Amino acid sequence: MARFAAGEDAALGDVYDLGAPAVFTFLMKLCRDRPLAEDLTQETFLRIHRARGLYRPGAAVLPWAYTIARHLFLDNVRARRPESSTSNPWPHDVDASPTATREWRAPGPSAEEMLADAELEHVLDDALARLPEAQSSAFRLLKGEGLSVAEVAAVMGTTQGAVKLRAHRAYQALRGLLAGHFSDSAAMAADISQGSEGT
Amino acid sequence: MSERPSADLRARLLAAAALTPATRPRTWARRALLSGLGTLAWWLAVMFALGLRFDWQELPTVALAETIFTLLAVGLLAIAAGLKRGRAMVGATSESLVLATWGLPTILLFLVVAVDPRGPATLSFSGWPATVWHARVCDLFTFAIALPLLGMGLLVPRGLTLSRPGWTGACLGLAAATWAHLLMRMHCPVGGIGHALVGHLLPALPLMGLGAWALIALNRRQNAAKTIGQKHSPLA
Numbered sequence: 001m002a003r004f005a006a007g008e009d010a011a012l013g014d015v016y017d018l019g020a021p022a023v024f025t026f027l028m029k030l031c032r033d034r035p036l037a038e039d040l041t042q043e044t045f046l047r048i049h050r051a052r053g054l055y056r057p058g059a060a061v062l063p064w065a066y067t068i069a070r071h072l073f074l075d076n077v078r079a080r081r082p083e084s085s086t087s088n089p090w091p092h093d094v095d096a097s098p099t100a101t102r103e104w105r106a107p108g109p110s111a112e113e114m115l116a117d118a119e120l121e122h123v124l125d126d127a128l129a130r131l132p133e134a135q136s137s138a139f140r141l142l143k144g145e146g147l148s149v150a151e152v153a154a155v156m157g158t159t160q161g162a163v164k165l166r167a168h169r170a171y172q173a174l175r176g177l178l179a180g181h182f183s184d185s186a187a188m189a190a191d192i193s194q195g196s197e198g199t
Numbered sequence: 200m201s202e203r204p205s206a207d208l209r210a211r212l213l214a215a216a217a218l219t220p221a222t223r224p225r226t227w228a229r230r231a232l233l234s235g236l237g238t239l240a241w242w243l244a245v246m247f248a249l250g251l252r253f254d255w256q257e258l259p260t261v262a263l264a265e266t267i268f269t270l271l272a273v274g275l276l277a278i279a280a281g282l283k284r285g286r287a288m289v290g291a292t293s294e295s296l297v298l299a300t301w302g303l304p305t306i307l308l309f310l311v312v313a314v315d316p317r318g319p320a321t322l323s324f325s326g327w328p329a330t331v332w333h334a335r336v337c338d339l340f341t342f343a344i345a346l347p348l349l350g351m352g353l354l355v356p357r358g359l360t361l362s363r364p365g366w367t368g369a370c371l372g373l374a375a376a377t378w379a380h381l382l383m384r385m386h387c388p389v390g391g392i393g394h395a396l397v398g399h400l401l402p403a404l405p406l407m408g409l410g411a412w413a414l415i416a417l418n419r420r421q422n423a424a425k426t427i428g429q430k431h432s433p434l435a
Contacts, residue, residue, distance in 0.1 A: 012213060016212055017209075028202050042208060049221050054356075055288065059284065059285070059286055063289070064288035064360075067287065067360055151286075159297075
């Protein structure tokens, strides 16, 4: 970033390579629309490009990128509000193949484990999408992206206490939503097994 | 839980960046320097035009020094909070901004109430109606002096995505109001807590509001000026 801020145009590619996957993932989880997430990712890095002369040497680039990305997402939501419809909980173009989404997992899982993980991730995403944006973003940045509480507070423009509170509320809400989901699934499985025994 | 953008996004970004003008290296430092010099030049020019109060030499040294030192310190702290980029390049932390926005005006209020530098020839008005009526000139002067200072302060963070633009703008408004307050204190020969409160301190409120509104509006305008799908973008 220092090279880029010093005026080296070619370094934008390096900055993009370092930050784009995380920023894109964050935006993808927020908007659940791949083309929009790509557009916003591009705009985020263009903002960084335009503001590179304002960069303070040693500053963290990722929280800066997350802040821009989140602002762009919120502005996009505001701009679309009149024509808004409920977001698609199952994005049409999310690559659901396990190889695309399981980078963090230890190698060698079974097909059942991969399927269960993929389902859990979708359920989690779906549950997070039902929470207020402030809560879900705090949760995602803290737990998903691994930012510190101070960094999340900077990204979200709030205090560290508020970040902890939002993440805690998100956690509580997720517990409720996921408990409801899995109790429904268990009841459905029980029904199916009872039905199969009856026949 | 990470996903990757499509492979051509990188190429699209680089193509769009080639068409998008970027700020030059050390723009922040240059803007801050120009803003500081502009502020100093404007302040000195107005001070030269208005002149020192006629009872200047009769004022008690300690009270005068306390007033000048406190106003200088508050002005500098407000600027520091308003122009801090922070570790994440999104401005000062919320805690700092809230502390500055509430704490510094409280210090000013305490200063105005506790320290009233006055000499034998210092003018004063009795009664609130007279105080308020005569303070309107100082209100207008303070506001008019502070406006260009606020404008110069707002130019520095232009282009930066601030996480709390409203609070940041309020800090810059407070800084501008404090510098104008200092100047008016050195020019206005009217003493009394009422006059200092209404005539010198009160304009800080609209200036803080104006700073907050201006920076929020600038941020919104900047966000609305997207390059995607527009003339700069190869997506267009």
